[in-house]
Amino acid sequence: MRRKKLFRTPYLYDAGGDISKSWWIELGYRDPKDGKMKRKRYQEELSLLKTKKARREKAEELIKIYTAKLSKGWTPLDDIKNQVVYEDELEYHEAARVYGRKRKANKNIRFYGSEYISHIKARKAKKTFESYRGKIREFTSWLEKEKLVDNDLSTFNNNTIFQFFEYLIDERQLAKRTVEKYRMTIGKFFTFMIGQNIIIENPVHDIDLPETDEDFSAMPFLDDDMEKILPVIREQDPQLFLAALLQYFCFVRPGNELLNLQVKHINFGARTITIPKNIAKKRKERVIDIPTQLFDVLQRHGIHTFGKEMFLIGPFGRPGNRQIGTNTLRTRFNKFRDDLDLSKSYKWYSFKHTGAGKLLESGATIVELMNQLGHTDITSTYRYIRQHFGERSEHVRESFPSPRGFEP
Template identity: 25%
Template sequence: MLNFKQIITFAYESEYDSAYDLNTKKNFSTPKIYDANGDLSKRWYVYFSYRNPKTGKLKRITPFYGDANKYKTKEDRLQVLTQYRKTLLKFLQQGYSPFKDNSQLHSSLNNKTEKPVITLNPVKTEIKAVEDVIETTPIIEEKVEEPKMDIQKAFDFALNYKKQIVSVTTYRSYKNRIDVFLKWLNKTHPTIKNIDQLTKKITFEFLNSVLENTSARNRNNYRTELSSVIQVLEDNELIKANFVKKIPTLKTTPNRNKTYTQETQEAIFKHLEENDKVLLLFIKFISYNLLRPIEVCRLKIKDINIANKTIQFKAKNSPLKTKIIPELLWNDLPDLTQFNPDDLLFAGDKIGGNWDARLNNRRDFYSKRFKKNVKQKFDLGIDYGLYSFRHTYITKLYRALVKESSPFEAKSKLMLITGHLSMSALEKYLRDIDAELPSDYSEMLKNK
């Protein structure tokens, strides 16, 4: 039998095409290097998993050391292991398996090309041609130290991965919650140092503390984001499984922004017309263009097409969405040509300008301003906010449209205005805000 370990030790990186079919179930994990966090007194190695043909499950194969641990500098040791890793990956892609005799496969591939002698610099380790070192001894598995990553480094790795694929706001939310979790962990379980020590029980304990101090909704948000970050660790085989997925979500009753009555909405607009025109224009973008408050905060001067009277913005359900600006709103806009195209449309106390503040902070600025200038004056409860104007005007639009057409036709027209991606999503939204009400059914209740 051809010794799989010897092949990796002395073989060089061939140039054969990969025999691995991406449409089939992957038989092996990508080989990785374990560097013991830079500790040269410990063994460094390459490790990977391979699907056991009997069980059908991925099994961790004995890590491969080769001659790497003979070298006394990090650079030399890493260079050797990097070559081993490349060689191992190439052989796995060609079909070599630690669970079978590879002699026939090796012979067929070996006959295709003549293999040169490779020298690694600066280590200067000669890698002999594989045919010179074939042995018939079987693989002997040994117990070795599994790679144990520091828990802080593990979460830093996962967060850095997330940073590449999510928005700045989403990444910041992930990081803030992970920081809170690690701070709690350090305080309540100071002996936990490695990621493999983290358990479902400990995470459950943390989520219970969040529930006690805040709310079920906040607890669920922590659970969701912890699960998303820890999933990265599972995908990269830093942990065996994402145990957070097994923690149940608590049932909650979401807070809902109520719609304003016609009288209240008109009174608010009149009050702001006299006292805070910047906040009034901000609200009109929510009311007339049906944007969400955070979408309004993102707007820049260059996002408004003056010639076509349209606006482009990053929406909740789309990276870039275009809407018309209704005449009712367009007439309230100042001369936009006087501003720098990169200026924010809403820059604190003024229209147009630079504002060095994070997106969430800008949104909070207008929320607090609305609370101070409007909610306190009109004695509005917690159910009323900036978002309520969006609900109010979508309700107005739907009820006006349904007077002139069937409910389906009204919703079809409304979808173009609101930006909902599907009819079912719009219908759910209309139900949630009670925009769709039945006609009077008194006649049905009369005794006949």
């Protein structure tokens, strides 16, 4: 059966060397939906360059990149990537079936993750294999949330990996040994991809993790540091200020819960916030009391005047019809923290931990703290207290007997 080539080699159109005109790189690819050869031109990067030499050098570089990608099966179509270079003509006559199969076989991180998991299944003990599989799935899930999952693997650089590990540390609150296992597993996956000639460099490097005896958890603010950062945030970024107070007073988790919180979830009459189960961490709905200080801030921000379906933390510094990016608030907080030269142990989560500690110090019962945190059992609350604040005893601090002969 005659076979059709799926692409034409990229070439440079240079307008006869006239840099006052548009130059572009043109390539051809076959659309698997209708079997027809299509053209694609790229000219943006070339148009920014003002000399013939610069344009030709850039064109040579881009032609190599596009040729390599096309050779691996990539096409410019957003939803069809990395097909084989040749395909039977018969398959084009059954375009719908082919297209459906191609979508299932897209060679993105899902495809290669599955390939890697299959590779190690027979080489690892069952428990080790399940650990590897779980971590690759977690990485893929995070990429999906960040809308990066369909990107070419070559675009995953060290910054992408660093953001994933920030997520594990700041939002997932994983223990140091667990995070180190993630680093090893994800690193081995990309090493495998190098061996398969999919990528040329492992992006898992220079991950700045704490030393062995250091805690990954976000550190609660010291009073002096809170006095430095909170007024500055309030003055310069009122939305970030509100988001910080939602953590501090109501322990709204700054990831999925905060970003999905809508105006309708705030009951101004009862002065409560409802976290519905579809966005709650443990898929269990909880109702949180709003302390007076936060309630006043919500009213000053006019939250009650916005549409019920609007996201409380929306774009443009006010409630909106769409969510902001997953890392937006954390990035804005980090800038304030770094500009004030505060410890990097302070994370976006630190407001939540600080509020929990202050509520505990104010004389609140363990049950009150448990309910406000949204814990389902008191054991989790005790574990939380020990992790973030240590074992505390008013009796030890104030009533410890002095040794004989001690002069204070």
